[in-house]
Amino acid sequence: MEEKENDLIRFGVSMERKLLCRFDRWLTQAGYPNRSEAIRALVRDSLVEAAWFEDDLEMTGTITLVYDHHQRDLDSWLTQVQHQWEGTILATTHIHLDHHNCLEVLIIRGKPLDIRSLYGTVRGAKGVKHGQLALSTTGEGLP
Amino acid sequence: MEEKENDLIRFGVSMERKLLCRFDRWLTQAGYPNRSEAIRALVRDSLVEAAWFEDDLEMTGTITLVYDHHQRDLDSWLTQVQHQWEGTILATTHIHLDHHNCLEVLIIRGKPLDIRSLYGTVRGAKGVKHGQLALSTTGEGLP
Amino acid sequence: MEEKENDLIRFGVSMERKLLCRFDRWLTQAGYPNRSEAIRALVRDSLVEAAWFEDDLEMTGTITLVYDHHQRDLDSWLTQVQHQWEGTILATTHIHLDHHNCLEVLIIRGKPLDIRSLYGTVRGAKGVKHGQLALSTTGEGLP
């Protein structure tokens, strides 16, 4: 069954010669091996973006935090938060940027609302200099 | 010659059955009449986005400003700025939102750096409550 | 009453000398006349962005479309759509970019879901080369 879903279907696309020419240049620069690959990537991007507005779909994401590790209690507080969100946080990677600055990446899996809520919780903590949220997919149903 | 550039070329794309099925649902919701149309739109979006990082390409854009028109001198200052940027600003539309609030849209054409510079100038003016910049294309070379 | 809401309240902010120094440089470049003005702008930006996720708040926005006006029936179809969305579309500005290309800006006011739905409708039309949506505020409740 799954095999069938992954069967490759071939269909035709029409494109003006000039647009196709610019597309070919763009996809080469962007590192795609061929047109089908580039088009599949554009399609998947659109689907993942659309999913961000559907609250019942599970997604993955990463929260990147840069903080001053001399900030009293921030380290232990972050650890505590991560335990409360066990099941949502799949892994954490910690980098010592320099004597003062740490970078921590939380890899998360959950519904968009939960991911945003967790991001809000850690983003606002005293000592966190910068936070970024990147959303991706679980890959399920996305050949 | 131009005719030739707009010739439609047909080429084949392979896509997993499942991805194609989700793509078809997405493009219907997004209002595209067929796959070729949707794929051309995705391709053009990528090209326009890439152009934003190339400083020598001409683009179009709109600057949307919401401001309090009771703010002393803002109206006349905005008019003055627009005259200084003649040639870059193609048109201005003004809407009276309510007794206090005005919305003004500047339609612009120019190089990315100039557009950003103009946006910075008007965005920071005293009395401007909110500003937004949207970038688009001149349509040239983009069938 | 409204007067009272617009009373200026003064409060103190603490900032590290170095951050303040970089902030001062940034706000000068960005064209803000002073710190209060720049901070108010950052605060308003955050509030407007947050509103985009609240479906019951009225917003304003602009839809920018670039299209080929030789595309049969697109002009009249766009006019028809705009009549269906009367009340949501406040104004339309049309620019002839060159012999082929037109740029049209729709200024809209409505709930986020309606704005997105209207954008989806016009974005996907045959002949539209590029579309952009920019969201702003009605200015109400946003001194």
Next chain:
Amino acid sequence: MEEKENDLIRFGVSMERKLLCRFDRWLTQAGYPNRSEAIRALVRDSLVEAAWFEDDLEMTGTITLVYDHHQRDLDSWLTQVQHQWEGTILATTHIHLDHHNCLEVLIIRGKPLDIRSLYGTVRGAKGVKHGQLALSTTGEGLP
């Protein structure tokens, strides 16, 4: 010297009562402990965003990739790329999402152009279903 740069300077900000009231609600929801903390966060966000357009500043970032690990040779190719970019890639974390799907996060440090170039290289690889780039700061000069 560094001590002096981290001295807290206190300055006054004026804000309309209504805007302040909405700001206070927003910062509580966003998890900031007080106004100074929230304002410092908004200021740092603006500085980090501005740095993205300055090619000579070092930044940090994360590249999140979701890919099918049955894709022949992708794993070993990714490892090879990472060795070529040694010095730029600080760490890699790998998650097995399910039988098919892997999520890999590359933590990077470098100039914006290099980060974008690395992202382009891995984003386009055959088998990569989705990629996301998030940019942050090294924390240096950003108290």
